[in-house]
Every structure is written in structure tokens, then in C-alpha cells.
Amino acid sequence: MxxxxxxxxxxxxxxxxxxxxxxxxxxxxxxxxxxxxxxxxxxxxxxxxxxxxxxxxxxxxxxxxxxxxxxxxxxxxxxxxxxxxxxxxxxxxxxxxxxxxxxxxxxxxxxxxxxxxxxxxxxxxxxxxxxxxxxxxxxxxxxxxxxLWLDLLPFRSGAGIGAVTMGLAAFAGREIEFETGKLPFPTMIDKVAGLAAYLVEHGNVVKDGDTFGGDERERFAVRYKNSDRFGGMPVFFCVTD
Incomplete structure (x- = not known):
């Protein structure tokens, strides 16, 4: 020691x-x-x-x-x-x-x-x-x-593509589950990583129904739910469509 x-x-x-x-x-x-x-x-x-x-x-x-x-x-x-x-x-x-x-x-x-x-x-x-x-x-x-503290894992969905975090709940009480049918893969990953970093820094300051995004023309709604795809774990569910 x-x-x-x-x-x-x-x-x-x-x-x-x-x-x-x-x-x-x-x-x-x-x-x-x-x-x-x-x-x-x-x-x-x-x-x-x-x-x-x-x-x-x-x-x-x-x-x-x-x-x-x-x-x-x-x-x-x-x-x-x-x-x-x-x-x-x-x-x-x-x-x-x-x-x-x-x-x-x-x-x-x-x-x-x-x-x-x-x-x-x-x-x-x-x-x-x-x-x-x-x-x-x-x-x-x-x-x-x-x-080092969380994973960001991509997946395919009926809407197109998505990503889910693992480890964020220790900081914000929930993971992020994000689905999109229109964003390119790198853009989607960047959006999820940005929201995850914000929640690590500030804790759970995003409420059910809030929006986030880079500017007023690009806002994504966040809903609290238990994931249908990932065993019912609590998530911030975001979809672009």
C-alpha cells in the first residue's frame, strides 16, 4: 500500500x-x-x-x-x-x-x-x-x-438502429435507450454519448418528457419507462421519429 x-x-x-x-x-x-x-x-x-x-x-x-x-x-x-x-x-x-x-x-x-x-x-x-x-x-x-465507467452498445431495431448504455444508472438512476430511423450511426452514437456525459456530470436532471439536443431545431424527447427490449430495466427512452 x-x-x-x-x-x-x-x-x-x-x-x-x-x-x-x-x-x-x-x-x-x-x-x-x-x-x-x-x-x-x-x-x-x-x-x-x-x-x-x-x-x-x-x-x-x-x-x-x-x-x-x-x-x-x-x-x-x-x-x-x-x-x-x-x-x-x-x-x-x-x-x-x-x-x-x-x-x-x-x-x-x-x-x-x-x-x-x-x-x-x-x-x-x-x-x-x-x-x-x-x-x-x-x-x-x-x-x-x-x-471507463459505462458501455455504449449499438443494436438494430425495427425503426432502424439504436444504442443502449450500461453503467449510467450508477450516476443517474437509469440507462439510456435511444432509437432512430433517420440519424447516421456516428451521429446517433455522438448524441447518446453527449447525453450520458451530461448525466454523469449532473446526475438525473432530465425529467420525464424533457427534451435535449444541440439546438432548438434538433430536440429529442425523453420518456421514463422500463425497457421492452432490455429486460425491463429503467431507461431514459429516446426516439427521433
């Missing part, structure tokens, strides 16, 4: 970092070298070592194949994992995500055996990508690496 703290100080010079001592479950004092806790600014982050693979989730690796085709094969070789948690009941999702992302990046920097990161049980990313992008953990909006 001392090595992780040093990596955090190197990667984020403005972030005050220290390892801290704690009292074990029996009240026995443990020094900071063996403590699973790191203080980052005013927050405590726990790093727990688990000597077993993560539970297998075929749905996770099926989704991951879109952006990390070899992810399932790479992850199949792992024999243990680390759980990173920002402590405190009043944590806001975005600050906690920024801090967790930074600590995970520091862990990868000092533990070359890390092969990947599973975020919130929903999204998987290769370790090399996380190491690179986590350097922007504390960058101002929209430059922080929110694409």
Missing part, C-alpha cells in the same frame, strides 16, 4: 495521499504498512485483496466483446482480484468514481499482473487502457474518463 500511495503522489501531485493505520476487528492496532486503507484528501479508500476469481458473468463478457474482444480470454486466466471502495455513506457518485479510478490506476501501475478492471459489475476494461485513461481522473468536465 505504501507503493500505491507513492504512485498516487506521482500521478496526481495535487492530491494529498497517505497510508493510514486502523484497528482490526478485535481492536488490535495495525500499522499503516499492513493497513488496507489510503487517505486521499479528505476521503478514505479501502483496497481489499480477494484470493479468488470474480464471479463469472457471461452477460458481462458478452457485452465487453464489443470493445475488448479478447477480454473474456484474458480474464479467464486470473486467480484473484482486488476490491476498491471509497468509504462513507454520503459519497456522491461522480467524486467517488473519480477517486476510485485514480486509485485503481495506481494499483495497476505497481502491480503489473493486473489484467483488467470490472467496474460496478457492469463494465470491463483492459488494464493498459485503464492505466492510460485514469491519469485524467481529476480533469474538468468533459475530459475525465467517464467512458
Amino acid at each position: 505504501s507503493a500505491v500511495a507513492r504512485a498516487l503522489r506521482t500521478r496526481y501531485p495535487e492530491l494529498p495521499v497517505e497510508t493510514v493505520s486502523d484497528n482490526g476487528p478485535t481492536g488490535a492496532h495495525r500499522n499503516s504498512a499492513s493497513s488496507p486503507l489510503i487517505r486521499c484528501g479528505d476521503e478514505l479508500v479501502a483496497v481489499m485483496s480477494m484470493p479468488a476469481p470474480i464471479p463469472n458473468d457471461p452477460g458481462l463478457w458478452s457485452r465487453t466483446a464489443t470493445t475488448w474482444p479478447e477480454g473474456k480470454t484474458v480474464a479467464a486466466r486470473h486467480r484473484g482480484h482486488l476490491i476498491v471502495s471509497v468509504l462513507g455513506k454520503s459519497q456522491q457518485p461522480l467524486p467517488a468514481a473519480r477517486l476510485s479510478t485514480a486509485v485503481i490506476g495506481a494499483l495497476i501501475a505497481v502491480i503489473p499482473e493486473c489484467c483488467g478492471v470490472v467496474w460496478g459489475g457492469k463494465v470491463a476494461r483492459p488494464a493498459k487502457l485503464w492505466l492510460e485513461m485514469s491519469g485524467r481522473s481529476f480533469a474538468p468536465f468533459p475530459d475525465y474518463p467517464f467512458t
